[in-house]
Amino acid sequence: MAELPFEPPPEPQRFDPSRVAGPTPASRSRETGPMTVSQLTGLIKRAIESGVPSTVNVIGEVSNVKRHGSGHLYLTLKDRFSELSCVMWRSDAQRLKFVLNDGMEVIATGGVEVFEKTGRYQLYIRKIEPRGVGALELAFRQLRERLAAEGLFDLERKKPVPRFPRRIVLITSPTGAAISDMIRTLTRRFPCLHILLFPVSVQGPAASGEIARAIRRVNTEHERFGGVDLIIVGRGGGSLEDLWAFNEEVVARAICESSIPIISGVGHETDVTIADLVADARAATPTAAAELAVPVRDELLATINTHGRRFARMAQRLREISRDGLNSVLRLATQRDPFLLIRRREQVLDEFASRLERALLNRLQFNRRRLAALDAIVQRIAPHRFVFRTGRALERVEHRLRLAIHLSANRCGMRLLETNSRLDRLSPVVRSIESTRRLDRAEDAVLAGIRDRLESLNQVLSVTERLLNAVSYKSVMARGYSITRLRRGSILLRSINEVRKGEHIATQLIDGKIESQIVSGSEPTLFEGP
Amino acid sequence: MSKKKLSFEDALKQLETIAEQIELGQIGLEESIEKYELGMALVKQCRDILSRAELRIEQLQEGESGKLVVKPLDLSNNKASEELE
Numbered sequence: 001m002a003e004l005p006f007e008p009p010p011e012p013q014r015f016d017p018s019r020v021a022g023p024t025p026a027s028r029s030r031e032t033g034p035m036t037v038s039q040l041t042g043l044i045k046r047a048i049e050s051g052v053p054s055t056v057n058v059i060g061e062v063s064n065v066k067r068h069g070s071g072h073l074y075l076t077l078k079d080r081f082s083e084l085s086c087v088m089w090r091s092d093a094q095r096l097k098f099v100l101n102d103g104m105e106v107i108a109t110g111g112v113e114v115f116e117k118t119g120r121y122q123l124y125i126r127k128i129e130p131r132g133v134g135a136l137e138l139a140f141r142q143l144r145e146r147l148a149a150e151g152l153f154d155l156e157r158k159k160p161v162p163r164f165p166r167r168i169v170l171i172t173s174p175t176g177a178a179i180s181d182m183i184r185t186l187t188r189r190f191p192c193l194h195i196l197l198f199p200v201s202v203q204g205p206a207a208s209g210e211i212a213r214a215i216r217r218v219n220t221e222h223e224r225f226g227g228v229d230l231i232i233v234g235r236g237g238g239s240l241e242d243l244w245a246f247n248e249e250v251v252a253r254a255i256c257e258s259s260i261p262i263i264s265g266v267g268h269e270t271d272v273t274i275a276d277l278v279a280d281a282r283a284a285t286p287t288a289a290a291e292l293a294v295p296v297r298d299e300l301l302a303t304i305n306t307h308g309r310r311f312a313r314m315a316q317r318l319r320e321i322s323r324d325g326l327n328s329v330l331r332l333a334t335q336r337d338p339f340l341l342i343r344r345r346e347q348v349l350d351e352f353a354s355r356l357e358r359a360l361l362n363r364l365q366f367n368r369r370r371l372a373a374l375d376a377i378v379q380r381i382a383p384h385r386f387v388f389r390t391g392r393a394l395e396r397v398e399h400r401l402r403l404a405i406h407l408s409a410n411r412c413g414m415r416l417l418e419t420n421s422r423l424d425r426l427s428p429v430v431r432s433i434e435s436t437r438r439l440d441r442a443e444d445a446v447l448a449g450i451r452d453r454l455e456s457l458n459q460v461l462s463v464t465e466r467l468l469n470a471v472s473y474k475s476v477m478a479r480g481y482s483i484t485r486l487r488r489g490s491i492l493l494r495s496i497n498e499v500r501k502g503e504h505i506a507t508q509l510i511d512g513k514i515e516s517q518i519v520s521g522s523e524p525t526l527f528e529g530p
Numbered sequence: 531m532s533k534k535k536l537s538f539e540d541a542l543k544q545l546e547t548i549a550e551q552i553e554l555g556q557i558g559l560e561e562s563i564e565k566y567e568l569g570m571a572l573v574k575q576c577r578d579i580l581s582r583a584e585l586r587i588e589q590l591q592e593g594e595s596g597k598l599v600v601k602p603l604d605l606s607n608n609k610a611s612e613e614l615e
Contacts, residue, residue, distance in 0.1 A: 164539045166538070174589070174605055175605075192583035197587075218590070221598045224597070224598070305573075307572075315566055
């Protein structure tokens with residue numbers, strides 16, 4: 001609040017020349033001679049300048065505000081009864097924090113002068129204070145309203161503040177408690193940070209420009225020193241005037257335009273500046289800004305280590321799951337029975353084996369039957385019993401034949417068994433096809449073997465047949481031998497004891513049969529010498 | 531400094547996501563193993579970032595070229611800074 005001695009507006013009163021301090025008050029009593037306009041104006045000017053205090057504080061309502069291109073400000077102050085035209089030169093108007101609007105109740109401070117050219121007196125205002133509220137307060141409200149209307153405080157406009165900045169720029173004064181507080185807090189919490197101080201003045205007329213410029217420069221140049229994740233702007237506590245730089249529009253615009261997120265920390269808990277409103281994050285104090293900027297490294301490490309432990313636990317569980325999983329896969333596989341295929345192949349092999357067996361048995365039976373037939377023939381060829389050599393030869397042949405057939409059969413049987421056991425040994429699935437082929441080959445080989453054997457046996461048989469023919473009783477009979485049988489039962493007569501006297505016998509010779517009756521008989525003498 | 535590796539923030543975020551997924555059993559066995567390995571790598575990376583980066587305090591200053599340069603911190607005019615030294 002401006003420290004103005006409150007002066008009530010002077011009562012409007014009629015002009016009282018005696019109250020005007022003029023250079024020649026005495027001359028007011030008499031009339032003067034003619035004078036020029038400028039002479040009179042000069043007289044008035046001197047009268048006013050000497051009669052009105054050089055500095056007055058005027059209360060009034062603002063109207064007709066005009067800001068001229070030159071920067072000078074023209075306005076009228078009025079109350080119910082009077083109007084006062086006022087001028088504020090550019091140099092003074094620039095210092096005006098708030099925007100002067102019509103209807104505003106103000107206290108204007110300045111001096112009254114006469115503008116001789118137009119013959120008008122004017123209040124030359126050096127300073128204007130709004131009534132009831134401080135100028136800064138008003139300026140703050142006005143700027144806040146304007147920037148809010150522009151959307152500068154909108155949350156959507158704000159950039160996210162990084163959780164883990166690695167490089168921070170502090171835009172603040174290198175003197176004072178704020179910088180030490182911030183560095184101490186940042187260092188304590190996150191001692192793996194790159195802190196860069198951008199020293200600026202934080203109060204006085206140059207401050208807002210320096211702060212805004214610092215923000216812009218960090219934005220345009222930060223890539224050169226490795227990239228900056230975060231900016232903190234701030235200062236310690238002070239009066240509204242002290243903090244004023246942070247309420248300036250240039251600072252607000254710079255913060256808004258920054259592509260690097262900005263945290264503000266200005267003054268004490270209760271101070272809210274425009275910078276706070278426009279910053280991406282707002283902290284009540286510089287220390288709070290530092291706390292907001294970085295996490296506590298030790299807490300972070302603890303969190304990360306917790307994750308590490310969780311992962312270790314998880315790995316343990318994964319191992320268990322894998323084991324269970326493997327088991328269940330095995331269970332599933334068993335249910336599906338992968339050996340079924342193998343068993344099917346085995347079945348095929350078994351079938352081949354029994355077919356082979358049957359084939360061999362059939363052949364054997366066939367051979368046996370032929371052998372039996374041959375045997376029967378041989379049996380029928382009784383004369384061999386008479387013919388010792390022939391008989392012996394026949395026996396040998398027969399023996400050899402039997403032996404040969406047994407041997408052959410055995411060999412076949414052995415090969416069958418061998419094949420069977422080989423089949424048993426075979427790894428089922430992988431070799432089954434090959435086994436089948438080998439089985440086929442084996443079968444062929446066995447059958448061929450049997451065929452060969454049978455063929456050679458057949459040959460032996462025909463030789464034997466020829467031999468038998470050669471030694472047939474007929475050729476013997478041709479040489480004079482005969483066969484004698486008893487008529488009863490047609491029994492072959494081998495001994496004299498087998499026949500009785502008077503009995504009929506039939507004797508077969510080479511060319512026919514004769515019948516005779518036994519007359520007598522005697523011991524070997526019968527055959528003794530012809 | 532690691533070239534184009536994950537930022538610490540991304541690494542930690544990913545780490546948290548993975549831990550959550552695995553704990554909730556949202557992912558299959560095979561993926562779990564992958565994620566586990568990734569998670570352990572992230573834990574290591576985060577730890578490395580935090581423990582390797584060292585504290586540096588410097589200040590920016592306008593150099594002769596008119597560009598900003600990094601200089602040692604100078605708080606010699608600051609009474610409050612004495613306790614920092």
